Amino acid sequence: GENVEQHPSTLSVQEGDSAVIKCTYSDSASNYFPWYKQELGKRPQLIIDIRSNVGEKKDQRIAVTLNKTAKHFSLHITETQPEDSAVYFCAAHNAGNMLTFGGGTRLMVKP
Amino acid sequence: SAVISQKPSRDICQRGTSLTIQCQVDSQVTMMFWYRQQPGQSLTLIATANQGSEATYESGFVIDKFPISRPNLTFSTLTVSNMSPEDSSIYLCSVVLSISWQADTQYFGPGTRLTVL
Numbered sequence: 001g002e003n004v005e006q007h008p009s010t011l012s013v014q015e016g017d018s019a020v021i022k023c024t025y026s027d028s029a030s031n032y033f034p035w036y037k038q039e040l041g042k043r044p045q046l047i048i049d050i051r052s053n054v055g056e057k058k059d060q061r062i063a064v065t066l067n068k069t070a071k072h073f074s075l076h077i078t079e080t081q082p083e084d085s086a087v088y089f090c091a092a093h094n095a096g097n098m099l100t101f102g103g104g105t106r107l108m109v110k111p
Numbered sequence: 112s113a114v115i116s117q118k119p120s121r122d123i124c125q126r127g128t129s130l131t132i133q134c135q136v137d138s139q140v141t142m143m144f145w146y147r148q149q150p151g152q153s154l155t156l157i158a159t160a161n162q163g164s165e166a167t168y169e170s171g172f173v174i175d176k177f178p179i180s181r182p183n184l185t186f187s188t189l190t191v192s193n194m195s196p197e198d199s200s201i202y203l204c205s206v207v208l209s210i211s212w213q214a215d216t217q218y219f220g221p222g223t224r225l226t227v228l
Contacts, residue, residue: 001170032215043203043219044154089153093215101154 002027004092006102013080014110021105023090024072032093033066033073038104039086047088048075080109112218113138113208121224124194131190132223134204139184142207144217145177149200157202160187194227201225 003026013019023033031052036044050057050064050073057064061080066073077084090102114137124130134143143160158166158179166179181187191198204220 034216036219043221046216046218049216098156098159099217100156104153 002030002092002094002098002100004090004100004102006090006105008105009103010106010108012108012110015080015082017080019075019077019080019084019107019109021075021088021090021107022072023074023092023102024070025092025100026071027092027094028068028071030092030094033064034091034093034099035064035075036089036091037086038089044089077107080107082109082111085109113140113206115204115206115218115220117204117220117223119223120221121226123226123228126195126227128194129190129192130194130225131188132202132204132225134187134189134220136185136206138208140206140208141184143181143187144205145179145187145189146203146205146219147200148203148222154203157189160189160204191225194225196227199225199227 004023006023011019034049035047037047038044048059048062048064050066055066061078063076085108088105091099093099116135118133145157146154147157148154156169157172157177158168160166160179160181162181176192178190201222201224203222205217207217
């Protein structure tokens with residue numbers, strides 16, 4: 001089955017700096033890669049996603065890149081703000097709408 | 112997106128008892144899933160809830176422990192049976208919307224925080 005690894009597990013940045021979270025996946029058939037943000041005590045919320053026919057996608061301060069050959073994808077947050085502090089999960093989707101999640105990254109943005 | 116609700120939002124239960132968690136969506140959805148999130152951990156898929164038939168369980172999860180029902184396109188239940196402290200987790204349902212052109216996108220319910228004493 002699919003295996004998704006996520007790094008780093010914790011990330012601390014100063015407000016205004018950029019943050020990058022990286023994930024690798026094992027199943028070359030995976031074709032959809034969402035990113036979720038989970039604030040403490042809340043549900044995971046989809047923040048951005050990318051499909052296998054696209055190499056990069058951007059939404060304001062958030063961007064995701066995908067390298068299918070290397071089987072890795074990354075989340076980039078620019079101009080970080082304290083409200084970006086949360087746990088971020090990457091996921092990979094292959095057949096049957098099954099998502100496999102990475103282990104999560106706890107991002108702390110220091111004011 | 113859809114409005115997804117879960118009941119109860121949290122519960123504290125005694126070991127050996129069972130708890131049924133409900134997931135209700137305000138629109139018809141194609142697929143419903145149940146996940147477990149242990150404290151400080153990632154999300155692990157328990158099963159896919161299939162309408163009108165038995166759920167499809169992932170490795171490590173069995174029907175006797177986690178019976179699931181899905182009587183229609185908007186509702187599902189997950190029961191955690193014969194609970195032990197190791198079952199203390201957040202249980203989340205997620206859905207794929209039938210009206211969304213992005214059929215892969217999953218949206219999560221608010222979760223049920225279960226503590227077993």
